Amino acid sequence: MTKATTDEEALEAVRKRIDAIDQELLALISERARCAQRVAHIKTEASGHSVQFYRPEREASILRRIKESNPGPLDGEEVARLFREIMSACLALERPLSAAFLGPEGTFTQAAAIKHFGHAVVTKAMGAIDEIFREVESGACDFGVVPVENSTEGVVSHTLDLFMASPLMITGEVCLRIHHHLLSHAESLSAIRTVYSHQQSLAQCREWLDRNLPTAELIAVGSNAEAARLAAQEPEAAAVAGAQAAEIYGLSELAERIEDEPSNTTRFLVIGKQDSPPSGQDKTSLLLSCKNEAGGLHSLLAPMAVHGISMTRIESRPSRRGIWDYVFFVDILGHRSDPNVAHALRNLDKDALLFKVLGSYPIAVL
Amino acid sequence: MTKATTDEEALEAVRKRIDAIDQELLALISERARCAQRVAHIKTEASGHSVQFYRPEREASILRRIKESNPGPLDGEEVARLFREIMSACLALERPLSAAFLGPEGTFTQAAAIKHFGHAVVTKAMGAIDEIFREVESGACDFGVVPVENSTEGVVSHTLDLFMASPLMITGEVCLRIHHHLLSHAESLSAIRTVYSHQQSLAQCREWLDRNLPTAELIAVGSNAEAARLAAQEPEAAAVAGAQAAEIYGLSELAERIEDEPSNTTRFLVIGKQDSPPSGQDKTSLLLSCKNEAGGLHSLLAPMAVHGISMTRIESRPSRRGIWDYVFFVDILGHRSDPNVAHALRNLDKDALLFKVLGSYPIAVL
Incomplete structure (x- = not known):
């Protein structure tokens, strides 16, 4: 038997196994879809009217479990993406979201x-x-x-x-x-004297700009679309912006994916009429305001520290309501029904001038 | 036992089954990925260098088999889409296309x-x-x-x-x-006097236009983008075009999805360095030219009829080469390695002034 023959036979055997796996996958995906229909049927019977079948917390915990138990060789994110599509197809059987x-x-x-x-x-x-x-x-x-x-x-x-x-x-x-790109009418980097972009985009591409356009003037403008518009009017200017802006303003991509941090x-x-029940790994977003006095915010946030709650983000916004000078958007780890979070939120509600829970929801899995 | 309890128990049982199915799916998808790695390994060993693992004809026949054996409740197209993603993920393990x-x-x-x-x-x-x-x-x-x-x-x-x-x-x-939309700066349909679009788009939306804008003048222009550009300059004009054009020219969608045929x-x-081996349901695209004389094309295409081959499309283009007045792009059903197709192509090659097989490839499955 020649080497070529054994290779061909080995390939044939693997392909047969793939075909068998595909039939098993088809049977399981179809059964999963029937289960989803059964869930919908039970829920509709129980409530007597049409109900929302989408449960973000259950989807999130399924995806997390899949990522955790994934044996490879596909990476966890890729496998979770496949399951997201399978769940999406099953859910849409009832009524597409x-x-x-x-x-x-x-x-x-x-x-x-x-x-x-x-x-x-x-x-x-x-x-x-x-x-x-x-x-x-x-x-x-x-x-x-x-x-x-x-x-x-x-x-x-x-x-x-x-x-x-x-x-x-x-x-x-x-x-x-x-991704950010360098957009311009210029033919080469050496022609660029000015780079327009939003301040945040300039910061995200700082290293690349320092290395490749050390002498260009960097000018921060209101948005990346505005930057592209300005760059389209000046032959020696470029904009840092997304690919869509290149199309809208007829600019070429002089350099692609110039962000320093590739990730x-x-x-x-995602907004809706109600937030999500606990999934086990959740965030809660709050809107709050306090008296505009020294240490006001610090003392307002003290309950968080006391209850061992991590803040993942805080952002202040000028209030348009006149009563408060600033409102704060705060993200914390945990679900508002977790005992320590619930306790801290009760304290916040008491102390803050303005307090609103914007929602608890699963941390992004994908 | 109350009704609510039994419902809750029934739901719990179905959810447990879904969780078990998901674990089986994960195991099978992972095994499928390992099989794909094994195929790549055998092929690389056999050839001694890096090879192309993408086999369009095998993908097409797998997707067709999935659609044919699909038991429901998901529809065949949906299931094929899921398998397309599973195959795509497995293939990318070696080297992303x-x-x-x-x-x-x-x-x-x-x-x-x-x-x-x-x-x-x-x-x-x-x-x-x-x-x-x-x-x-x-x-x-x-x-x-x-x-x-x-x-x-x-x-x-x-x-x-x-x-x-x-x-x-x-x-x-x-x-x-x-999808086609009606784009305009106007606030309502009653303000529209003129509709610009490419002739083919106007034809595709004819019924809608007759019903909703019976008195408007329809003007065919070179492209839908050109139509949007013109409509952006006239307050009483609209364009039939895609959503992208609305963004580029700052127009609103006065009406969405106005095409008469929703499908x-x-x-x-898809172009590449080689065409695809037979998948069982294939098309072949040809480029040919014949003498510019009465009945020339008709007699050139006679071998097709003789060999029972269906033409799915024929399109003439003015030649830029000066030797032929017209070249024809012809799509036929069948693969160029099918005996009847091969025979017909040999005859065409003999009779045509210009003859080129652009490729044989699987009929679109999705």
């Missing part, structure tokens, strides 16, 4: 919506962030996906401000890798 | 590339279709994805013309649903 996002089609928030809900979600493009809030408040969409910690697109403030007046809650978070991520929030 | 597409990020051709190769493909945005050809010819990308039968974006001709001079072959096709699809071709 709908999610409003910041349009048009193809934006980062649409990508975030699909990453969070899977491809079976029906996404609806909105022209502005407040429209996303209205669409969910009116019940026209089940959920909304809004950018946050994304000042490079000039919209963060807007999103957080909207929470002050909205009854909607945060029901999940999504993290997405975002540069942007965070999005 | 790269595909050049018509940029920027977020275009239809990127969507087509991901639909065809799954999310594990590395996509690279190109500024023009000829750059996609060059990128693949130089080996910088494994494959390219180019639009065809997509005259609404004004690019078809370009793509087909490039095949005349390129050594690349067609290795696959992708079909994508495309309106656009076709893309």
